[in-house]
Amino acid sequence: MNPVKKIPSAIRLGQIAFARSGDKGSGANVAVFARAPEKYEFLRKYLTAARVQRYFKPLGVGAVQRYEVTNLHALNFVLPNILAGGGSRSLRIDAQGKTLGQAILEMKLKR
């Protein structure tokens, strides 16, 4: 049986992954790490740049770029302009993207 099929059809990302985010000027990155190799295949297939871009659209994110880091079972998402100015300029409580890792782990991921 394909191990990917053992994962239910809709899950909360935090059930199969951990994450970390940080700022890069007025953008940010969020890295998502599979908790097991077979879960990485699931992430690679379903956690697309388009889905992440749609999820963070209300924050004004630009074109999301996804990098596969297979050796770490990780996907790294670069999120331009998500911080409304970033650093000392943004008026938001999270001007540095510290919370984006926790936010993405709340995403419901459908096949």
Add this chain to the structure above:
Amino acid sequence: MPSEEKSSSQQPAASSTCRIGNAQAFWGDSVDAPARLVSQQPDLDYLTLDYLAEVSLSILAIQREKDPSLGYARDFVEVVKSLVPHWKKGVKMRIVTNAGGLNPEGCARACRDALQKAGCGHLKIWVVDGDDVLPIIRERSDEASFRNLESDDPIKTVLDRLVTANAYFGAEPIAQALKAGADLVITGRVADPSLVVGPCIAHFGWSATDYDRIAGATIAGHLIECGTQATGGFSTDWLSIPGRDDIGFPVVEVDAGGSCVVTKPAGTGGCVSVPTVKEQLLYEIGDPDNYLSPDATVSFLDLSVKQAGKNRVRVKGALGRPPPDSYKVSATYRDGFRAHGMLTIYGRDAVKKARLCGAGALQRVKRAGYALERSLVECLGAGASVPGVKQAVPESALLETVLRIGVADHRREAVERFSKEMAPLVTCGPQGVTGYAVGRPKVMPVFGYWPCLIEKRHVKPSARRLES
């Protein structure tokens, strides 16, 4: 005092590993951490301390305006004093820090005076500077140069408002100082991982073109530059981290090939595991095949991360290529003023009430004659960290929120006018407004961040010994 002789800066023989710790991730991190780390791990070869975030130098610029002898992280002088007993006991650990900020020479002098007073005047202090490129930018600001790396805007849009502009130097001047016997190397702006790469080059005698080794040391530096973020802090699984109230600062044991083991002192809290190390590896990373540093362009794509004992994780397989021809420059410019005010609102429809309070306060500022350039009303507790992203609990179910109003304007007086409109909400707002104890919001200057590039040939790093 034989101990003093021992602690003088003879070159250590190149041993098989170079043990480097970090005990300061940013300006404002624990001030006790350096002395604690050294007492927990007295066999450190090098201690690195990072004080400079992207806009830290603009804060130092304000200090320097008030007193030209300042402009550096003054906390570091206290750290140096706290380490005196360890040097007197004979520890050989040498310090590499960017605490010099805008004034490495001034920082070095303050450290020298403190060390002389404490009977450690024999320690050799080196200064690395030359990273201040503001005069060069002012002279050569043609249309094509120094464009904002994010927006591609030309520098002329902020030229008359620039406050600081500093190039991120690499490891070379640090290595030069250490090879010459420095006990303390105090720099201005350098790339964070270079604080670790410099000691490795000096320790192992690598050449500047040993790119794979330098890439490995760059990874080691990146892993420890944020202190306890590598040892359990900031973890997704923070609730399962042991000893959270005393997380040990990280130590890397770099070998001659550039691989490293990430660890922490025995008996400290936190943990070093494959997940904690992986998370830190990709922290603030863009393209993992092209991590740009002034010492090498690094690929993360062949790295292996394996547990190699309790609280020991081996990281190997970094690949390096030549670095870019330019230094990255972090410039800051004045961008008006801002203030934030907060009030707690409790009760039914708390979020709805909070939004109306926020809109009302801004309306009153407008009526007073100031249409603010930027403003934002947030309801903390209702998902304000990621505005618009669907929350598990609907707003209408919340009985409590913290109203946070932020404003920004180039006119100081407009922001000041806003700061007077928070307190009236206690009596004109809904029932259940509380928490107005901190007084009026403080008006703060805003510094914009301007990342750009400068060709290496325009800049010359300087490393020199501070005369005693």
